Amino acid sequence: MTFDAFKGLVNISNEDIWRDFYRQNKDKIKVKKEDVAVRNLVKISSAALSISNRKGFSLMTLRDLSVESGLSMGALYSYFSSKDELLDMIQQQRMTAIIKVFSTHLSGIDNPAQRLRSAIQIHLYLSEVMQPWFYFSYMEAKNLGKDDRKKAIEAEIFTEGIFIDIIEQGQKKSLFRNVDPKTTAAIIKAMLQDWYLKRWKYESRNVSVEEYSEVVIDFVESYLMARNNQTQEEKGWT
Amino acid sequence: MTFDAFKGLVNISNEDIWRDFYRQNKDKIKVKKEDVAVRNLVKISSAALSISNRKGFSLMTLRDLSVESGLSMGALYSYFSSKDELLDMIQQQRMTAIIKVFSTHLSGIDNPAQRLRSAIQIHLYLSEVMQPWFYFSYMEAKNLGKDDRKKAIEAEIFTEGIFIDIIEQGQKKSLFRNVDPKTTAAIIKAMLQDWYLKRWKYESRNVSVEEYSEVVIDFVESYLMARNNQTQEEKGWT
DNA sequence: GTCTATATCTGGATAGAC
Protein backbone atom coordinates (compact mmCIF):
# COMPACT_ATOMS: atom_id res chain seq x y z
CA MET A 1 0.00 0.00 0.00
CA THR A 2 1.25 3.48 -0.79
CA PHE A 3 1.28 6.22 1.79
CA ASP A 4 -1.32 8.19 -0.15
CA ALA A 5 -3.64 5.20 -0.26
CA PHE A 6 -3.26 4.85 3.49
CA LYS A 7 -4.07 8.49 4.10
CA GLY A 8 -7.22 8.09 2.03
CA LEU A 9 -8.26 5.06 4.05
CA VAL A 10 -7.69 6.21 7.60
CA ASN A 11 -8.63 9.81 6.95
CA ILE A 12 -7.54 11.11 10.31
CA SER A 13 -7.93 14.84 10.41
CA ASN A 14 -7.21 16.98 13.40
CA GLU A 15 -10.81 18.00 13.39
CA ASP A 16 -12.21 14.47 13.47
CA ILE A 17 -9.94 13.58 16.34
CA TRP A 18 -11.07 16.49 18.46
CA ARG A 19 -14.70 16.20 17.50
CA ASP A 20 -14.63 12.63 18.78
CA PHE A 21 -12.89 13.83 21.89
CA TYR A 22 -15.40 16.58 22.47
CA ARG A 23 -18.37 14.26 22.20
CA GLN A 24 -16.82 11.84 24.66
CA ASN A 25 -15.98 14.58 27.16
CA LYS A 26 -18.89 16.98 26.93
CA ASP A 27 -19.22 16.99 30.71
CA LYS A 28 -15.66 18.14 31.36
CA ILE A 29 -15.60 20.94 28.80
CA LYS A 30 -17.38 24.16 29.73
CA VAL A 31 -17.98 25.35 26.15
CA LYS A 32 -21.29 24.04 24.86
CA LYS A 33 -21.31 24.90 21.15
CA GLU A 34 -19.70 21.94 19.41
CA ASP A 35 -18.31 23.84 16.45
CA VAL A 36 -16.73 26.52 18.59
CA ALA A 37 -15.32 23.95 20.96
CA VAL A 38 -13.85 21.77 18.22
CA ARG A 39 -12.29 24.70 16.43
CA ASN A 40 -10.58 25.85 19.61
CA LEU A 41 -9.52 22.39 20.68
CA VAL A 42 -7.72 22.06 17.35
CA LYS A 43 -6.02 25.41 17.86
CA ILE A 44 -5.03 24.58 21.42
CA SER A 45 -3.69 21.13 20.66
CA SER A 46 -1.76 22.26 17.60
CA ALA A 47 -0.17 25.08 19.54
CA ALA A 48 0.56 22.83 22.51
CA LEU A 49 2.20 20.17 20.34
CA SER A 50 4.22 22.72 18.45
CA ILE A 51 5.58 24.46 21.53
CA SER A 52 6.08 21.28 23.55
CA ASN A 53 7.92 19.49 20.81
CA ARG A 54 10.21 22.46 20.52
CA LYS A 55 11.10 22.94 24.16
CA GLY A 56 9.27 20.34 26.21
CA PHE A 57 5.85 20.37 27.82
CA SER A 58 7.01 21.45 31.24
CA LEU A 59 8.78 24.50 29.84
CA MET A 60 5.73 25.56 27.88
CA THR A 61 3.94 28.22 29.92
CA LEU A 62 0.24 28.81 29.61
CA ARG A 63 1.15 32.31 28.49
CA ASP A 64 3.09 30.78 25.56
CA LEU A 65 0.10 28.63 24.78
CA SER A 66 -2.24 31.58 25.01
CA VAL A 67 -0.19 33.58 22.51
CA GLU A 68 0.30 30.74 20.01
CA SER A 69 -3.28 29.48 20.14
CA GLY A 70 -4.75 32.97 20.02
CA LEU A 71 -6.94 32.36 23.06
CA SER A 72 -6.70 34.17 26.37
CA MET A 73 -5.55 32.33 29.47
CA GLY A 74 -9.03 32.48 30.89
CA ALA A 75 -10.47 30.93 27.75
CA LEU A 76 -7.96 28.09 27.84
CA TYR A 77 -9.35 27.00 31.16
CA SER A 78 -12.76 26.48 29.59
CA TYR A 79 -11.22 23.52 27.76
CA PHE A 80 -9.17 21.91 30.49
CA SER A 81 -8.97 22.34 34.22
CA SER A 82 -5.25 22.02 34.66
CA LYS A 83 -2.10 21.87 32.62
CA ASP A 84 -1.74 18.20 33.44
CA GLU A 85 -5.19 17.47 32.10
CA LEU A 86 -4.15 19.04 28.81
CA LEU A 87 -1.21 16.65 28.66
CA ASP A 88 -3.46 13.68 29.30
CA MET A 89 -5.90 14.83 26.61
CA ILE A 90 -3.22 14.75 23.96
CA GLN A 91 -1.84 11.42 25.08
CA GLN A 92 -5.26 9.82 25.12
CA GLN A 93 -5.90 10.73 21.50
CA ARG A 94 -2.81 9.05 20.17
CA MET A 95 -3.46 5.80 21.95
CA THR A 96 -7.01 5.39 20.81
CA ALA A 97 -5.93 6.18 17.25
CA ILE A 98 -3.15 3.61 17.19
CA ILE A 99 -5.27 0.79 18.56
CA LYS A 100 -8.13 1.59 16.20
CA VAL A 101 -5.96 1.74 13.10
CA PHE A 102 -4.07 -1.45 13.89
CA SER A 103 -7.18 -3.44 14.63
CA THR A 104 -8.95 -2.46 11.43
CA HIS A 105 -5.98 -2.75 9.09
CA LEU A 106 -4.42 -5.98 10.28
CA SER A 107 -7.56 -8.06 10.53
CA GLY A 108 -7.89 -10.58 7.73
CA ILE A 109 -4.17 -10.84 7.01
CA ASP A 110 -3.14 -14.28 8.13
CA ASN A 111 0.17 -15.04 6.48
CA PRO A 112 2.84 -14.03 9.05
CA ALA A 113 5.26 -12.68 6.43
CA GLN A 114 2.55 -10.54 4.92
CA ARG A 115 1.28 -9.54 8.34
CA LEU A 116 4.77 -8.47 9.36
CA ARG A 117 5.14 -6.21 6.35
CA SER A 118 1.70 -4.69 6.88
CA ALA A 119 2.26 -4.03 10.57
CA ILE A 120 5.52 -2.23 9.83
CA GLN A 121 3.92 -0.17 7.10
CA ILE A 122 0.86 0.72 9.11
CA HIS A 123 2.89 1.81 12.09
CA LEU A 124 5.17 3.98 9.98
CA TYR A 125 2.36 5.49 7.97
CA LEU A 126 0.29 6.26 11.05
CA SER A 127 3.22 7.82 12.85
CA GLU A 128 3.86 9.89 9.75
CA VAL A 129 0.31 11.23 9.72
CA MET A 130 0.38 11.90 13.45
CA GLN A 131 4.04 12.71 13.87
CA PRO A 132 3.68 15.50 16.46
CA TRP A 133 1.51 13.27 18.64
CA PHE A 134 3.90 10.37 18.51
CA TYR A 135 6.90 12.52 19.27
CA PHE A 136 5.09 14.19 22.12
CA SER A 137 3.91 10.90 23.60
CA TYR A 138 7.37 9.48 23.60
CA MET A 139 9.05 12.48 25.12
CA GLU A 140 6.45 13.29 27.74
CA ALA A 141 5.55 9.75 28.77
CA LYS A 142 7.32 10.08 32.08
CA ASN A 143 5.18 13.05 33.09
CA LEU A 144 1.87 11.27 32.86
CA GLY A 145 -0.52 10.91 35.74
CA LYS A 146 -0.94 7.49 37.30
CA ASP A 147 -3.92 6.35 35.23
CA ASP A 148 -2.58 7.53 31.92
CA ARG A 149 0.78 6.11 32.74
CA LYS A 150 -0.88 2.73 32.98
CA LYS A 151 -2.59 3.28 29.65
CA ALA A 152 0.71 4.26 28.07
CA ILE A 153 2.34 1.06 29.23
CA GLU A 154 -0.60 -0.92 27.90
CA ALA A 155 -0.24 0.77 24.51
CA GLU A 156 3.48 -0.01 24.52
CA ILE A 157 2.76 -3.65 25.27
CA PHE A 158 0.00 -3.70 22.67
CA THR A 159 2.16 -2.68 19.71
CA GLU A 160 5.13 -4.73 20.78
CA GLY A 161 2.80 -7.66 21.34
CA ILE A 162 1.60 -7.48 17.77
CA PHE A 163 5.12 -8.06 16.53
CA ILE A 164 5.88 -10.77 19.08
CA ASP A 165 2.79 -12.66 17.97
CA ILE A 166 3.64 -12.36 14.30
CA ILE A 167 7.17 -13.61 14.86
CA GLU A 168 6.02 -16.57 16.91
CA GLN A 169 3.42 -17.45 14.28
CA GLY A 170 6.05 -17.32 11.58
CA GLN A 171 8.39 -19.49 13.58
CA LYS A 172 5.69 -22.08 14.12
CA LYS A 173 5.25 -22.26 10.37
CA SER A 174 9.04 -22.37 9.89
CA LEU A 175 8.94 -19.20 7.84
CA PHE A 176 11.25 -17.42 10.29
CA ARG A 177 14.31 -18.79 11.98
CA ASN A 178 14.51 -19.27 15.72
CA VAL A 179 15.52 -15.93 17.14
CA ASP A 180 14.22 -14.45 20.38
CA PRO A 181 10.78 -12.99 19.53
CA LYS A 182 10.76 -10.43 22.33
CA THR A 183 14.13 -8.87 21.62
CA THR A 184 13.42 -8.92 17.90
CA ALA A 185 10.11 -7.16 18.43
CA ALA A 186 11.80 -4.61 20.66
CA ILE A 187 14.33 -3.84 17.95
CA ILE A 188 11.64 -3.53 15.29
CA LYS A 189 9.90 -1.03 17.53
CA ALA A 190 13.11 0.93 17.91
CA MET A 191 13.35 1.19 14.13
CA LEU A 192 9.76 2.34 13.86
CA GLN A 193 10.20 4.92 16.59
CA ASP A 194 13.28 6.38 14.97
CA TRP A 195 11.12 7.50 12.10
CA TYR A 196 9.09 9.94 14.17
CA LEU A 197 11.78 10.77 16.70
CA LYS A 198 14.37 11.84 14.13
CA ARG A 199 12.08 13.03 11.42
CA TRP A 200 14.14 16.18 10.79
CA LYS A 201 17.07 13.96 9.84
CA TYR A 202 15.19 11.88 7.31
CA GLU A 203 13.52 14.96 5.93
CA SER A 204 16.85 16.69 5.37
CA ARG A 205 18.08 13.58 3.58
CA ASN A 206 14.96 13.34 1.46
CA VAL A 207 14.02 9.90 2.65
CA SER A 208 10.30 9.30 2.21
CA VAL A 209 8.21 7.21 4.55
CA GLU A 210 7.77 4.65 1.79
CA GLU A 211 11.50 4.33 1.25
CA TYR A 212 12.13 4.03 4.96
CA SER A 213 9.41 1.45 5.22
CA GLU A 214 11.08 -0.68 2.57
CA VAL A 215 14.42 -0.48 4.29
CA VAL A 216 12.94 -1.56 7.61
CA ILE A 217 11.07 -4.44 6.01
CA ASP A 218 14.21 -5.55 4.20
CA PHE A 219 16.20 -5.29 7.42
CA VAL A 220 13.74 -7.34 9.42
CA GLU A 221 13.21 -9.97 6.75
CA SER A 222 16.93 -10.39 6.23
CA TYR A 223 17.24 -11.13 9.91
CA LEU A 224 14.25 -13.41 10.25
CA MET A 225 14.92 -15.30 7.02
CA ALA A 226 18.71 -15.37 7.03
CA ARG A 227 20.37 -18.24 5.24
CA ASN A 228 17.20 -18.93 3.34
CA ASN A 229 18.15 -17.89 -0.18
CA GLN A 230 14.56 -17.30 -1.22
CA THR A 231 13.69 -15.30 -4.27
CA GLN A 232 11.42 -12.31 -3.89
CA GLU A 233 8.66 -14.36 -5.42
CA GLU A 234 8.96 -17.02 -2.76
CA LYS A 235 8.96 -14.42 -0.02
CA GLY A 236 5.59 -13.18 -1.17
CA TRP A 237 6.70 -9.86 -2.67
CA THR A 238 4.93 -8.62 -5.72
CA MET B 1 35.42 -8.55 23.93
CA THR B 2 33.32 -9.18 27.02
CA PHE B 3 31.64 -6.36 28.88
CA ASP B 4 33.83 -6.95 31.92
CA ALA B 5 36.96 -6.71 29.82
CA PHE B 6 35.70 -3.45 28.40
CA LYS B 7 35.03 -2.03 31.83
CA GLY B 8 38.55 -2.89 32.85
CA LEU B 9 39.96 -1.17 29.80
CA VAL B 10 38.09 2.11 29.76
CA ASN B 11 37.90 2.43 33.52
CA ILE B 12 35.56 5.40 33.52
CA SER B 13 34.68 6.22 37.06
CA ASN B 14 32.44 9.06 38.05
CA GLU B 15 35.32 10.49 39.98
CA ASP B 16 37.73 10.56 37.03
CA ILE B 17 35.14 12.26 34.88
CA TRP B 18 34.55 15.05 37.35
CA ARG B 19 38.17 15.44 38.30
CA ASP B 20 38.91 16.10 34.65
CA PHE B 21 36.02 18.50 34.54
CA TYR B 22 37.16 20.32 37.66
CA ARG B 23 40.67 20.84 36.35
CA GLN B 24 39.36 22.22 33.08
CA ASN B 25 36.96 24.59 34.81
CA LYS B 26 38.83 25.75 37.90
CA ASP B 27 37.98 29.35 37.10
CA LYS B 28 34.22 28.84 37.06
CA ILE B 29 33.99 26.83 40.27
CA LYS B 30 34.25 28.74 43.53
CA VAL B 31 35.44 25.83 45.65
CA LYS B 32 39.23 25.65 45.64
CA LYS B 33 40.05 22.35 47.33
CA GLU B 34 40.13 19.78 44.54
CA ASP B 35 39.15 16.78 46.64
CA VAL B 36 36.19 18.53 48.21
CA ALA B 37 35.07 19.87 44.86
CA VAL B 38 35.31 16.54 43.07
CA ARG B 39 33.48 14.71 45.82
CA ASN B 40 30.62 17.18 45.68
CA LEU B 41 30.51 17.33 41.91
CA VAL B 42 30.01 13.57 41.91
CA LYS B 43 27.21 13.88 44.46
CA ILE B 44 25.54 16.70 42.56
CA SER B 45 25.73 15.05 39.13
CA SER B 46 24.53 11.69 40.41
CA ALA B 47 21.59 13.30 42.14
CA ALA B 48 20.81 15.48 39.13
CA LEU B 49 20.87 12.54 36.73
CA SER B 50 18.77 10.41 39.00
CA ILE B 51 16.07 13.02 39.53
CA SER B 52 16.08 14.29 35.93
CA ASN B 53 15.85 10.85 34.43
CA ARG B 54 12.86 10.20 36.64
CA LYS B 55 10.85 13.31 35.95
CA GLY B 56 12.78 15.50 33.53
CA PHE B 57 15.36 18.18 34.13
CA SER B 58 12.95 21.10 33.98
CA LEU B 59 10.75 19.58 36.68
CA MET B 60 13.70 18.97 38.98
CA THR B 61 13.79 21.81 41.49
CA LEU B 62 16.97 22.89 43.17
CA ARG B 63 15.32 21.94 46.43
CA ASP B 64 15.01 18.37 45.13
CA LEU B 65 18.62 18.47 44.13
CA SER B 66 19.64 19.88 47.48
CA VAL B 67 17.90 17.08 49.37
CA GLU B 68 19.15 14.25 47.16
CA SER B 69 22.73 15.50 46.93
CA GLY B 70 22.93 16.34 50.63
CA LEU B 71 24.18 19.86 49.94
CA SER B 72 22.36 23.05 50.81
CA MET B 73 21.00 25.24 48.08
CA GLY B 74 23.60 27.85 48.82
CA ALA B 75 26.39 25.31 48.48
CA LEU B 76 25.08 24.13 45.11
CA TYR B 77 25.67 27.57 43.70
CA SER B 78 29.37 27.27 44.51
CA TYR B 79 29.54 24.66 41.76
CA PHE B 80 27.44 26.24 39.05
CA SER B 81 26.00 29.68 38.52
CA SER B 82 22.63 28.70 37.11
CA LYS B 83 20.49 25.66 36.58
CA ASP B 84 21.17 25.80 32.85
CA GLU B 85 24.89 25.72 33.42
CA LEU B 86 24.42 22.51 35.38
CA LEU B 87 22.66 20.99 32.39
CA ASP B 88 25.48 21.95 30.07
CA MET B 89 28.07 20.54 32.48
CA ILE B 90 26.49 17.11 32.35
CA GLN B 91 26.07 17.15 28.58
CA GLN B 92 29.65 18.15 28.00
CA GLN B 93 30.98 15.18 29.92
CA ARG B 94 29.18 12.58 27.88
CA MET B 95 30.36 13.91 24.56
CA THR B 96 34.03 14.03 25.42
CA ALA B 97 33.80 10.50 26.81
CA ILE B 98 32.21 9.04 23.71
CA ILE B 99 34.68 10.60 21.30
CA LYS B 100 37.65 9.54 23.43
CA VAL B 101 36.52 5.94 23.79
CA PHE B 102 35.70 5.50 20.12
CA SER B 103 38.96 6.95 18.91
CA THR B 104 41.12 4.76 21.13
CA HIS B 105 39.19 1.52 20.69
CA LEU B 106 38.58 1.54 16.96
CA SER B 107 42.05 2.51 15.82
CA GLY B 108 43.97 -0.38 14.34
CA ILE B 109 40.93 -2.37 13.28
CA ASP B 110 40.91 -2.25 9.49
CA ASN B 111 38.62 -5.03 8.31
CA PRO B 112 35.18 -3.45 7.84
CA ALA B 113 33.26 -6.47 9.11
CA GLN B 114 35.38 -6.59 12.22
CA ARG B 115 35.23 -2.83 12.60
CA LEU B 116 31.45 -2.92 12.37
CA ARG B 117 31.17 -5.47 15.15
CA SER B 118 33.58 -3.55 17.35
CA ALA B 119 31.83 -0.24 16.83
CA ILE B 120 28.49 -1.75 17.80
CA GLN B 121 29.98 -3.39 20.87
CA ILE B 122 31.86 -0.33 22.00
CA HIS B 123 28.83 1.90 21.67
CA LEU B 124 26.62 -0.50 23.60
CA TYR B 125 29.20 -1.14 26.31
CA LEU B 126 29.93 2.54 26.76
CA SER B 127 26.27 3.45 26.93
CA GLU B 128 25.84 0.69 29.49
CA VAL B 129 28.58 2.10 31.71
CA MET B 130 27.27 5.63 31.35
CA GLN B 131 23.57 4.86 30.98
CA PRO B 132 22.24 7.81 32.99
CA TRP B 133 24.33 10.25 30.95
CA PHE B 134 23.19 8.84 27.64
CA TYR B 135 19.57 8.83 28.63
CA PHE B 136 19.82 12.35 29.97
CA SER B 137 21.58 13.63 26.87
CA TYR B 138 18.96 12.21 24.59
CA MET B 139 15.98 13.47 26.56
CA GLU B 140 17.30 16.92 27.38
CA ALA B 141 19.05 17.67 24.09
CA LYS B 142 16.42 20.20 23.06
CA ASN B 143 17.06 22.32 26.15
CA LEU B 144 20.71 22.96 25.48
CA GLY B 145 22.19 26.40 25.06
CA LYS B 146 23.28 27.44 21.59
CA ASP B 147 26.92 26.40 21.87
CA ASP B 148 26.24 23.06 23.46
CA ARG B 149 23.48 22.42 20.99
CA LYS B 150 26.06 22.69 18.25
CA LYS B 151 28.34 20.30 20.08
CA ALA B 152 25.49 17.84 20.47
CA ILE B 153 24.79 17.84 16.75
CA GLU B 154 28.48 17.31 16.06
CA ALA B 155 28.52 14.32 18.40
CA GLU B 156 25.46 12.90 16.64
CA ILE B 157 27.15 13.29 13.27
CA PHE B 158 30.36 11.85 14.65
CA THR B 159 28.92 8.51 15.75
CA GLU B 160 26.67 8.11 12.76
CA GLY B 161 29.61 8.99 10.54
CA ILE B 162 31.62 6.13 11.97
CA PHE B 163 29.00 3.67 10.78
CA ILE B 164 28.57 5.33 7.40
CA ASP B 165 32.31 5.07 6.79
CA ILE B 166 32.44 1.44 7.80
CA ILE B 167 29.55 0.53 5.53
CA GLU B 168 31.06 2.35 2.56
CA GLN B 169 34.40 0.66 3.15
CA GLY B 170 32.73 -2.72 3.25
CA GLN B 171 30.84 -2.03 0.07
CA LYS B 172 34.02 -1.01 -1.72
CA LYS B 173 35.52 -4.35 -0.79
CA SER B 174 32.30 -6.12 -1.80
CA LEU B 175 31.83 -7.47 1.70
CA PHE B 176 28.48 -5.72 2.07
CA ARG B 177 25.75 -5.43 -0.49
CA ASN B 178 24.71 -2.11 -1.96
CA VAL B 179 22.24 -0.63 0.49
CA ASP B 180 22.01 3.06 1.36
CA PRO B 181 24.80 3.69 3.88
CA LYS B 182 23.17 6.69 5.53
CA THR B 183 19.80 5.12 6.22
CA THR B 184 21.47 1.91 7.34
CA ALA B 185 23.70 3.82 9.74
CA ALA B 186 20.67 5.71 11.05
CA ILE B 187 18.89 2.44 11.78
CA ILE B 188 21.93 0.97 13.49
CA LYS B 189 22.02 4.04 15.70
CA ALA B 190 18.36 3.58 16.53
CA MET B 191 19.09 0.05 17.71
CA LEU B 192 21.99 1.23 19.82
CA GLN B 193 19.96 4.01 21.37
CA ASP B 194 17.14 1.69 22.29
CA TRP B 195 19.48 -0.05 24.69
CA TYR B 196 19.91 2.95 26.94
CA LEU B 197 16.51 4.50 26.33
CA LYS B 198 14.52 1.40 27.30
CA ARG B 199 16.92 -0.12 29.71
CA TRP B 200 14.18 -0.95 32.22
CA LYS B 201 12.57 -3.18 29.61
CA TYR B 202 15.66 -5.19 28.83
CA GLU B 203 16.49 -5.41 32.51
CA SER B 204 13.08 -6.80 33.35
CA ARG B 205 13.52 -9.38 30.60
CA ASN B 206 16.99 -10.29 31.82
CA VAL B 207 18.68 -9.40 28.55
CA SER B 208 22.35 -8.63 29.16
CA VAL B 209 24.29 -6.06 27.18
CA GLU B 210 26.34 -8.88 25.66
CA GLU B 211 23.24 -10.72 24.47
CA TYR B 212 21.76 -7.55 23.06
CA SER B 213 25.01 -6.77 21.35
CA GLU B 214 24.98 -10.14 19.61
CA VAL B 215 21.43 -9.68 18.42
CA VAL B 216 22.21 -6.26 16.96
CA ILE B 217 25.33 -7.55 15.23
CA ASP B 218 23.39 -10.50 13.83
CA PHE B 219 20.63 -8.16 12.67
CA VAL B 220 22.98 -5.79 10.92
CA GLU B 221 25.10 -8.50 9.35
CA SER B 222 22.04 -10.32 8.06
CA TYR B 223 21.01 -7.14 6.32
CA LEU B 224 24.39 -6.17 4.95
CA MET B 225 25.31 -9.67 3.87
CA ALA B 226 21.92 -10.99 2.79
CA ARG B 227 21.86 -13.78 0.21
CA ASN B 228 25.42 -14.67 0.98
CA ASN B 229 25.02 -18.09 2.57
CA GLN B 230 28.23 -17.79 4.54
CA THR B 231 28.98 -19.98 7.50
CA GLN B 232 29.84 -18.36 10.80
CA GLU B 233 33.45 -19.34 10.18
CA GLU B 234 33.57 -17.42 6.92
CA LYS B 235 32.02 -14.36 8.53
CA GLY B 236 34.87 -14.19 10.98
CA TRP B 237 32.98 -15.31 14.09
CA THR B 238 34.81 -17.42 16.57
C1' DG C 1 33.03 26.03 52.22
C1' DT C 2 28.60 25.48 53.77
C1' DC C 3 24.54 26.82 55.97
C1' DT C 4 19.95 29.39 56.87
C1' DA C 5 17.08 32.95 55.71
C1' DT C 6 15.17 35.73 52.40
C1' DA C 7 14.59 38.68 48.18
C1' DT C 8 12.67 38.42 43.75
C1' DC C 9 10.20 36.68 40.15
C1' DT C 10 7.69 33.37 37.25
C1' DG C 11 3.88 30.68 36.15
C1' DG C 12 -0.54 28.14 37.18
C1' DA C 13 -5.02 29.14 38.30
C1' DT C 14 -9.28 32.05 39.32
C1' DA C 15 -12.71 36.05 39.73
C1' DG C 16 -15.56 38.88 37.67
C1' DA C 17 -16.43 42.28 33.82
C1' DC C 18 -18.13 42.21 29.21
Added chain:
DNA sequence: GTCTATCCAGATATAGAC
Protein backbone atom coordinates in the same frame (compact mmCIF):
# COMPACT_ATOMS: atom_id res chain seq x y z
C1' DG D 1 -17.58 32.23 25.71
C1' DT D 2 -13.85 35.14 26.19
C1' DC D 3 -11.12 38.66 28.19
C1' DT D 4 -8.28 41.30 31.72
C1' DA D 5 -6.58 41.66 36.11
C1' DT D 6 -4.95 39.48 39.96
C1' DC D 7 -3.80 36.04 43.50
C1' DC D 8 -0.43 33.15 45.45
C1' DA D 9 2.41 28.95 45.57
C1' DG D 10 6.66 27.67 44.56
C1' DA D 11 10.95 28.34 42.03
C1' DT D 12 15.64 30.44 41.23
C1' DA D 13 19.11 32.90 43.08
C1' DT D 14 21.59 35.71 46.71
C1' DA D 15 23.16 37.71 51.30
C1' DG D 16 25.42 37.20 55.19
C1' DA D 17 26.30 34.34 59.49
C1' DC D 18 29.22 30.70 60.98
